[in-house]
Amino acid sequence: MINQQRLVDHxxxxxxxxxxxxxxxxxxxxxxxxLQNLGFEVTIDDAGEKVGSDTGNLIAKKKxxxxxxxxxxxxxxxxxxPSVDVKPIIKDGVIYSDGSTVLGGDDKAGIAAVMEALxxxxxxxxxxxxxxxxxxxxEEGGLHGAKNVDISQIEAxxxxxxDSSGLPGQIVIQGPAQDKLEFTVHGKPAHAGVAxxxxxSAIMVASEAIxxxxxxxxxxxxxxxxxxxxxxxVTNIITPEAYVLAEARSLDNEKLILQSQHMVDxxxxxxxxxxxxxxxxxxxxxxxxxxxxxxEIVLKxxxxxxxxxxxxxxxxxxxxxxxxxxNSKGLQxxxxxxxxxxxxxxxxxxxxxxxxxxTNVILELIALSIVK
Numbered sequence: 001m002i003n004q005q006r007l008v009d010h011x012x013x014x015x016x017x018x019x020x021x022x023x024x025x026x027x028x029x030x031x032x033x034x035l036q037n038l039g040f041e042v043t044i045d046d047a048g049e050k051v052g053s054d055t056g057n058l059i060a061k062k063k064x065x066x067x068x069x070x071x072x073x074x075x076x077x078x079x080x081x082p083s084v085d086v087k088p089i090i091k092d093g094v095i096y097s098d099g100s101t102v103l104g105g106d107d108k109a110g111i112a113a114v115m116e117a118l119x120x121x122x123x124x125x126x127x128x129x130x131x132x133x134x135x136x137x138x139e140e141g142g143l144h145g146a147k148n149v150d151i152s153q154i155e156a157x158x159x160x161x162x163d164s165s166g167l168p169g170q171i172v173i174q175g176p177a178q179d180k181l182e183f184t185v186h187g188k189p190a191h192a193g194v195a196x197x198x199x200x201s202a203i204m205v206a207s208e209a210i211x212x213x214x215x216x217x218x219x220x221x222x223x224x225x226x227x228x229x230x231x232x233x234v235t236n237i238i239t240p241e242a243y244v245l246a247e248a249r250s251l252d253n254e255k256l257i258l259q260s261q262h263m264v265d266x267x268x269x270x271x272x273x274x275x276x277x278x279x280x281x282x283x284x285x286x287x288x289x290x291x292x293x294x295x296e297i298v299l300k301x302x303x304x305x306x307x308x309x310x311x312x313x314x315x316x317x318x319x320x321x322x323x324x325x326x327n328s329k330g331l332q333x334x335x336x337x338x339x340x341x342x343x344x345x346x347x348x349x350x351x352x353x354x355x356x357x358x359t360n361v362i363l364e365l366i367a368l369s370i371v372k
Contacts, residue, residue, distance in 0.1 A: 002120045002359050008352055011095070011112035015086045015104040021078040021140045025054035028077060031111070031135055035060045038118050040133070047148035053078075053137045057152065059144050060133040068129025068370040072156035073362065074146075074322055074333075075110035076139030077164055080344050088219050096349045103348040105340040109355055111135060112164030113338065117362040129369045132156050136322055139163075143286055146325035158297045159333035160365060161323045166315065166337030168357040171301050173334055174316035176221075176249040177288040179260045182208070183267050184279040189240040199238025200276050203231045206242040209270035213263055220248040223318060224259055251316060253288050286320055289327035297332050304364035308357065335359070 025048075032042045040060040058077070062069075080102055087098040096104040106189060114133065136145035164172050181342040185206050190199025206229065215224050224247065231242035246263060250256035264280045271278040275277055279346035291298060293314045305312040317335070326333035339354025 002116055002356065003123070003170070004356055007112060007116040007355060007359060008090075008364040009094075009110060010115060011355065012088050014108040014112055015088055018084045018086070019077050019079055019104075020083050022051075023055045023131065024077040024137045028055040028058050028135070028137075029116070031058055031077070033154070033232050034115060035118075035133065038062070038122055045148070045150065047133060047137060047145050050148050051138050051144040053145070055137060057137055057149055058133070058135040059149075062131045064129035064131070066127040066129060066370055070130040070132060070156040071366060071369040072132040072134065072154065072159045073114045074134040074136065074159050074161045074326070075107045075114060076136045076145065076322060077107075077111070078137055078140050079104040079106065079108070080140050093352050094158070095350050095352065097346065099346050102276050102344065102346060103350065104167070105348060105350040106343040107139070109338045109340050109358070113162060113355060113358040113362055116359045117366065120363060121366065126346075126367075127370060128366050129371070130236070131366065139322055141347045143322055143325050146289050146322035151329045151331065154331070157331060158202045159326045159331055160301070161321060161326070161333055161335040162324075162338050162358065162362075163321050164317065164335040165343045168337050168339050168354050168361065169305050169310045169312045170337035171298060171312055171314045171334050172317050172323065172336070173293060173298060173314045174251055175289050175320060175335070176251045176318055177253050177256045177354045178247060178249045178285040178320050179256055180283045180285055181248065181260060181263055182247040183244040183246070185242040185244075185271060186277045186279070187238065187240045187242075188276075190238045192236045192238055196238055199240070199276055199330050202239050202242035202276060203239045205270045205274050205276045205278070206231065206244055206267075208273065210244070212266045212270070214259070218259060219255075219297060221252050222248070222255045222259055223295040224248040226261065249318060249320075251288055251290075256288070264364070267348055286324040287328045289324055289333075291332060291334055295332065297334055300365065300368055301334065301336065301361075304361050304368055308360055310357070
């Protein structure tokens with residue numbers, strides 16, 4: 001029923017529109033025009049003003065042609081860098097970039113599938129209940145667009161997020177909480193060759209702290225990582241200051257608290273040992289979520305896939321997404337696999353067959369939202 005060539009053509013068009021994080025404006029305008037042509041009321045909220053993007057979240061709504069349950073699909077418009085001047089290549093049914101940029105299938109594959117499903121509804125005058133769309137900004141690097149969505153303007157109680165690198169049929173029902181940790185160590189400068197014993201090396205303090213930490217895979221539910229270490233500029237001065245940026249994640253909120261406190265304690269202990277001081281901050285970026293595998297939203301997705309001859313399965317993930325934010329705002333949201341592979345790398349690619357499957361499952365979910 002869907003127009004497969006049109007689906008691929010629009011995906012190619014979308015990835016060619018540059019939309020790195022905080023610069024989603026041109027893409028938002030393109031999608032706004034297309035959605036209006038499909039009969040949607042489109043608004044751009046004020047999230048961009050709050051987070052520094054050149055546009056806000058795109059919110060679109062269309063009244064149903066038949067009684068049913070409001071359904072909402074969500075994807076994010078921004079892409080990780082490098083994502084300017086993407087040159088997509090199709091080879092043996094797979095879409096790649098030319099290797100100089102990411103492809104941008106994260107999350108333009110989800111958007112292309114949603115848009116083709118909506119075009120198919122119009123082409124064939126298919127009945128549907130009320131439909132809502134959220135195309136968010138600034139998902140990469142903090143989920144800031146979704147954090148600023150005014151949920152009071154949303155009628156749907158369930159959200160289908162199309163943004164998981166899992167294969168079509170995989171349903172993410174559990175995701176981690178994440179903390180951002182920042183440490184600034186204050187030591188004491190001294191001449192490295194004349195009087196090194198008079199100094200306190202911030203590099204030594206930070207290194208000692210990190211060496212005592214539990215990092216990477218902590219347990220089945222918890223991870224932690226040091227992402228940035230900045231210190232010093234010359235070799236003849238005992239470095240007086242060091243900055244460390246880290247993260248911790250866990251599917252269990254209590255475990256996350258314990259891991260973050262452990263990392264703070266390591267820095268405090270190292271600072272005390274060497275006579276330095278440390279400024280430590282822990283910022284919770286988002287909370288964990290867990291959807292029951294027998295919940296209505298999960299069973300509906302499984303039924304939609306079964307109608308396509310696919311046996312769906314549930315899974316947990318170690319990554320964050322807008323799904324975390326929607327669940328924290330009191331809605332039920334699951335993240336669906338869109339088949340996007342090797343995301344955030346120059347080897348990112350997408351099978352056209354997966355893109356077709358995701359589009360078809362969206363149509364099945366729309367059909368299942370009708371009250372019969």
